[in-house]
Amino acid sequence: MSKEKFTKKILCIGAGYVGGPTMAMIAARCPQYKVTVVDINEEKIKAWESDELPIFEPGLLEVVKEARGRNLFFSTELENNIKESEIIFVSVNTPTKTFGEGAGKSADLQYWEKCARDIRSAAESDKIIVEKSTLPVKTAIAMERILNENEKGLKFEVVSNPEFLAEGTAVKDLENPDRVLIGSKETESGLNARNEIVEIFANWIPHDRLITSNLMSAELSKLVANSFLAQRISSINSISALCEKVDANVSEVSRAIGKDSRIGNKFLHASVGFGGSCFKKDILNLVYLCETFGLYEVAAYWESIVKMNEYQETRFVQTINKALFNTVTNKRIALFGFAFKANTSDTRESPAFYITKKLMEEKAHVVISDPKAIKNAKVDLKDFNNKIEYEIDPYKAAHHAHAIAIITEWELYKELDYEKIYSNMERPAFIFDGRNILDHQKLFEIGFNVYPIGKPHLIHFNES
Numbered sequence: 532m533s534k535e536k537f538t539k540k541i542l543c544i545g546a547g548y549v550g551g552p553t554m555a556m557i558a559a560r561c562p563q564y565k566v567t568v569v570d571i572n573e574e575k576i577k578a579w580e581s582d583e584l585p586i587f588e589p590g591l592l593e594v595v596k597e598a599r600g601r602n603l604f605f606s607t608e609l610e611n612n613i614k615e616s617e618i619i620f621v622s623v624n625t626p627t628k629t630f631g632e633g634a635g636k637s638a639d640l641q642y643w644e645k646c647a648r649d650i651r652s653a654a655e656s657d658k659i660i661v662e663k664s665t666l667p668v669k670t671a672i673a674m675e676r677i678l679n680e681n682e683k684g685l686k687f688e689v690v691s692n693p694e695f696l697a698e699g700t701a702v703k704d705l706e707n708p709d710r711v712l713i714g715s716k717e718t719e720s721g722l723n724a725r726n727e728i729v730e731i732f733a734n735w736i737p738h739d740r741l742i743t744s745n746l747m748s749a750e751l752s753k754l755v756a757n758s759f760l761a762q763r764i765s766s767i768n769s770i771s772a773l774c775e776k777v778d779a780n781v782s783e784v785s786r787a788i789g790k791d792s793r794i795g796n797k798f799l800h801a802s803v804g805f806g807g808s809c810f811k812k813d814i815l816n817l818v819y820l821c822e823t824f825g826l827y828e829v830a831a832y833w834e835s836i837v838k839m840n841e842y843q844e845t846r847f848v849q850t851i852n853k854a855l856f857n858t859v860t861n862k863r864i865a866l867f868g869f870a871f872k873a874n875t876s877d878t879r880e881s882p883a884f885y886i887t888k889k890l891m892e893e894k895a896h897v898v899i900s901d902p903k904a905i906k907n908a909k910v911d912l913k914d915f916n917n918k919i920e921y922e923i924d925p926y927k928a929a930h931h932a933h934a935i936a937i938i939t940e941w942e943l944y945k946e947l948d949y950e951k952i953y954s955n956m957e958r959p960a961f962i963f964d965g966r967n968i969l970d971h972q973k974l975f976e977i978g979f980n981v982y983p984i985g986k987p988h989l990i991h992f993n994e995s
């Protein structure tokens with residue numbers, strides 16, 4: 532197909548969990564545009580060109596295959612692709628800074644700024660730059676300054692288009708989003724740029740879900756959305772701790788409060804804690820922003836969401852240790868799931884990492900099972916690698932185990948034959964359901980000692 536056949540040429544820098552799926556969806560829904568995704572990671576680009584995509588996401592391969600080679604291309608070549616594109620999405624990683632000013636809280640912008648400088652040096656025509664990465668408020672303004680300080684007389688307009696997809700349901704979220712947010716400066720050129728981006732998404736998303744705002748509101752909304760979502764999880768998790776003390780059942784409490792339409796029933800599921808690359812990072816970014824402006828009470832309020840999450844993870848390990856007679860040393864403990872949530876291979880900030888680390892410190896024999904995340908788990912746990920066992924088959928992982936801990940809510944763990952599993956475990960056999968996904972009464976009847984989150988423990992002997 533000749534280049535002229537395409538009405539827009541779009542580039543995305545960063546072929547990760549956001550860049551890859553987002554661009555695949557744009558290309559699949561808009562065959563009239565040429566969409567190219569570049570990354571510095573050659574292996575990742577090769578994987579995007581194959582049927583073994585670098586990330587596991589239900590339905591993604593079908594979307595990629597619909598457009599790949601037609602109007603969706605993957606490449607490691609940056610310069611020419613920058614030159615040829617009119618619109619450049621930047622979807623590189625923005626992790627928490629680990630050094631210097633703001634270490635542990637603020638976003639590390641080095642990858643983002645490098646992209647801005649690469650774009651400026653390669654560009655030969657005016658361009659719209661779209662912030663897809665999650666960034667601190669006012670980054671777009673700073674980037675526009677860097678980009679527009681060029682000697683070529685080129686004009687760059689920076690637009691913020693934060694991504695709200697959730698891993699595990701990315702394809703569904705991109706196909707049918709609750710909303711798409713596009714923020715820009717409210718100048719004539721800013722509004723023109725905004726309209727160009729609206730036009731892309733209007734190809735398949737109804738206009739009433741295409742929300743526009745000023746730049747700073749768009750940037751801030753992304754941090755606030757993730758902070759609110761995480762806040763609900765920490766809120767119900769805090770209540771789960773109380774439920775365990777007063778013999779209440781957190782699922783019953785969730786159901787009762789979730790029926791209140793002012794509260795709503797989503798994100799009220801108690802668990803071992805939230806993970807993922809975004810929640811903690813984005814909350815801490817918000818905390819840092821508040822501290823920068825001297826809003827220390829506001830910062831402390833949001834920081835408590837992260838602290839509560841850490842408490843929940845700690846509590847889970849303490850429960851395991853206490854139930855196993857205060858020693859897990861040399862005991863085989865099978866972790867069912869290492870991904871931070873079901874239907875993804877992503878393990879970034881997974882509670883599984885903290886739990887494994889703590890159990891290893893206590894010299895437990897940890898066996899990790901996960902249908903999709905073992906490769907990433909091995910990388911995360913490389914410091915322990917020769918001491919940890921990895922076993923994709925949960926039956927084998929639980930063989931001769933003293934305990935099973937459910938860490939990820941994979942559907943398959945609900946459907947296992949727990950009688951068979953129990954028959955091959957050490958006695959007494961324990962199960963710690965960190966996701967509250969199993970039939971606890973049935974497990975108890977099989978013979979397990981069952982420790983759900985926020986519900987009475989079902990044990991076959993008296994705990995002292």
Ligand SMILES: NC(=O)c1ccc[n+]([C@@H]2O[C@H](COP(=O)([O-])OP(=O)(O)OC[C@H]3O[C@@H](n4cnc5c(N)ncnc54)[C@H](O)[C@@H]3O)[C@@H](O)[C@H]2O)c1
Pocket residue numbers: 544545546547548549550569570571572575622623624625642645646663664665666694695696697698808809
């Ligand atoms: N993962 C999510 O669920 C999610 C959801 C919404 C928003 N976000 C945000 O989107 C952004 C990207 O997140 P992600 O999960 O896709 O990260 P990721 O680490 O999966 O992908 C980022 C990619 O950018 C590439 N990269 C870095 N610098 C580059 C450069 N100079 N040139 C070319 N490629 C470069 C990296 O090699 C990597 O493949 C982050 O800001 C994140 O906060 C993530």
